[in-house]
Amino acid sequence: MTFDAFSPREVTEMVSNAGVLKGNMRLDKVFMSAVSAGALLAFACGTVISTNATPWFQTNAPGLMRTISAMVFPYGLCMILLTGAELCTGSFMFTTTAALHRRLPWTKMLIHWVVTFLGNLAGSLFIVAIIFGYGNVFSAEPFKSAVISFATKKQVTPEFHMIFLRGIGCNWLVCLACFFSLQGRDLASKVIGIWWPTFAFVSLGFDHVVANMTFIPMAIWVGAPDISVGLYIWKGIIPTLLGNIVGGGVFCGTYYWYMYLLDLNSLPLYGKKHFDSPLQSEQATLKETDIEASAGVIDHETRTNA
Incomplete structure (x- = not known):
């Protein structure tokens, strides 16, 4: 049996090359691409909330509902990766690998991180306010309660270090999805490669900083009593962002650079x-x-x- 896919070494070289391309892109294009990514992921987050708006199943079969939500959420990452939009969590792997490979300056890497983060936030908040908010998508029950309950479980219940550790696991899996999206040669292989690691992180309840840009602001919009902007910044952005950087930059970007590009004199690609x-x-x-x-x-x- 033969598999029409690139080897891990070839994919790591492609990750490095993509990191160079991303890090040297015009900043206005980076920002607009990141806005698109934030908006596309927000649509998938809305689907997760809608799927969880089932009171009886949430009480009697919460694991089943989480699994069903996890099955549908990956379409968001598929749209992002297949359209070439900039997601900051994926950038943590791409640009870190390029910087360690000495193809991209560290300053450009950090600038790219900041611009993609701000663009993702802008795109997510646009969907939350304009499409979901003024569109009254989640204003009626049981969807309103589902938004509040989902955000409360993510922000109020867990402690800071718990969210940080969940953020590591989340972006470890998300960056594996980005890795697999390069490894397949045809569209079906790419979609399958993206789907399962993304399913894994959602089914395990991990925290993704860009997904939280929809989940938590949406709860604030509908009037969640225990969630404020300050709490969102303290527990929805800071620990999740730091965990996502470690998961993508260290457990994926640094690891694959160390395994396949370090001390590599001739580039196999x-x-x-x-x-x-x-x-x-x-x-x-x-x-x-x-x-x-x-x-x-x-x-x-x-x-x-x-």
């Missing part, structure tokens, strides 16, 4: 290889072109030296 027959050479050329297209950016200096 663009390296030359001698073949015994013209047919083998032609097939290899086609594969190399495919890899370059999937990576999204071509390192000119590396190509020249190859």
Whole structure:
């Protein structure tokens, strides 16, 4: 049996190249792309809230409802990755790998993080206020109660360190979804690769800083009694953001750089290889072109030296 997919080493090279592309993109484009990502993920968050608006099942089968919600939520990340929108949590892996690979300055990495975070927040709040809020999507029962209950379980009940640790697990899985989205060559493989790690983090109740940009402000909008803007910043942004940075930047970006790019003298993505027959050479050329297209950016200096 053969699998038409890139190897982990090839994918890590593509992650590094994508990080270079992201880190050097014009900041206005980064911001607008991040706004799109925040809005797209907000739609999926709305679906999660709607799915949880089932009082009897929440009381008698809460695990089942969480699993069903987790099954549908990944469409948000699919829309983001397949349209090339900028999600700050994915950027933590891409740009960290590029910076460790010495292809992107650390300052550009940090600037990209800040701009994508602000863009994601703007896109999420737009959906919360304009589409969900003034559209009265969650103003009626049982949806209003579902919004308040869901946000209370995320913000009021857990302690700071619990949210931080959940944030690590969340973005570890989200960045694996980004990794798998590059590994598959066809659309179906990419969607499947994105779907299951995303399903895992939602089904486990982990915390994603961009998803919280919808869940918590939406609860504030409908009048949740125990949630304020200050509480959201203290427990919805800070611990989740720090945990997501560790999960994506350390457990994914740093790990895969260490395993596949550290001390790598010849880059396998663009390296030359001698073949015994013209047919083998032609097939290899086609594969190399495919890899370059999937990576999204071509390192000119590396190509020249190859």
